Amino acid sequence: MTTNADILSQLMEILRPFTKEGHQLREDTKLVAELGLDSLQVMQMLLKIEDHFDISIPLNNLPTIQTVQELVHEIEALVKA
Amino acid sequence: MSLFEKFHRIQKVRQDLLKTGVNPFHITVEKVLSPTEAIINGQRTILVGTNNYLGLTFHPDCIEAGQNAIAQEGTGTTGSRMANGSFLSHFELEQALADFYRLPHAIVFSTGYQANLGILSALAGPGDVILLDGDSHASIYDGCRLGGADVIRFKHNDVADLEKRLRRLGERSQKTLIVIEGIYSMLGDRAPLAKIVAVKKLFGATLVVDEAHSLGVLGQNSRGLVEEVGVEQEVDCIVGTFSKSLGSTGGFGVSHHPEFELIRYTSRPYIFTASSCPSVVASTKAAIQVIRTHPQLRKKLWDNAHQLYNGLRQAGYLLGAEVGPIIAAMIPTKEMALSMWQGLLEQGIYVNLMIPPATPNGECLLRCSVSAAHTPTQLETIIQGFSSLQSSLEDDSESLEPQTMQPLHRTC
Structure with a gap:
């Protein structure tokens, strides 16, 4: 069973290509505000996450996801569902 | 601030x-x-940017019907159908649409935007899922949001992505509404409808097709992509607008499901909007007849x-x-x-x-x-x-x- 820590670890790997050089990803990193992603990059990032975990993240849940940790919680809920 | x-x-x-x-x-x-x-x-x-596909805004039959309706029924209805009652002409227009599509049920809305808002929000609510094509019109996105269902986007015209996302839903796929358009408004490309219908049937989902840009344009009888592909019995609901090929203003939904009529009682954009004015209803009904005969x-x-x-x-x-x-x-x-x-x-x-x-x-x-x-x-x-x-x-x-x-x- 995938644990919260497993998801966080895998997610960090997925997010790494989307971070600027030298930027240290943390659990409280704000995905849009800190990473400075445009809408195209956000969609590419979400597609990678969805395919990796074999889930679909509903659009209506996105406004509540601001940090890496909140994204982990969302993935965890969808994986368990 | x-x-x-x-x-x-x-x-x-x-x-x-x-x-x-x-x-x-x-x-x-x-x-x-x-x-x-x-x-x-x-x-x-x-x-060459007005969506007036058949040029019916000045068709003499449509103008005459609109003028007569104003003279006989006045300029407006001054209220909603639920509160103030429907004019007979509203029901006649719905019957004309049902006859045109050869489907038993039709509901008219005051705009095409409201048709999507009203039908999508009524069909899929909290606990349900909507899978919509990523290139869908804003009225589809807004209708999905209004209903409170989980909204998931699939890649534009990508049947494999749609199928993958249906599979991920497990049993929830049977409570899933797929929403696509016949012709997409930005680049004019068509939905791969036959393949989407096959996937929809495989997973037991429900399918709505918005024919806003394909009514009057595709099909042997100008009914749209659903007719052209020959899947009229497989598609659960067709949504459309009067403001393009029919040359007026308004929207509609048609369906073979008997429960479709009950949308009138649950759809806020139907209940709380002033109904279409008589001249619009009359000219639209005339436009349907023009399409059928020309x-x-x-x-x-x-x-x-x-x-x-x-x-x-x-x-x-x-x-x-x-x-x-x-x-x-x-x-x-x-x-x-x-x-x-x-x-x-x-x-x-x-x-x-x-x-x-x-x-x-x-x-x-x-x-x-x-x-x-x-x-x-x-x-x-x-x-x-x-x-x-x-x-x-x-x-x-x-x-x-x-x-x-x-x-x-x-x-x-």
């Missing part, structure tokens, strides 16, 4: 636009002359679409992959698109300027919508107008190569 400060950013964009001398989002049509001509900026202008209009529309598509392609423009009444020329940059749009207008040609975020993949488009009412001479003038602007594209040699593109996935 006041609530109004958020508009300052928009104000700046608008001011920057006005400084260029081009304001494509504040066009005033000073006088309408015909389905294909108007006076804009004091100049006689060919309209199949040559559809043939003329397609002849015109081929003439314009081939002309623009030969002129070197990069166009959407499919010939059809929506013909979008891809322009490399927003500044170039603005300048070319203005250049066309100065030559008396009005097209739609489409720029991000309204477009798929951040594309900039000069979009034409062809009408059966366009004359070959008008279409040649439009082609010449585009050709004369080719020098604007010279810096981008790739776009001068005659070629087509595959419709891109919407990503924002």
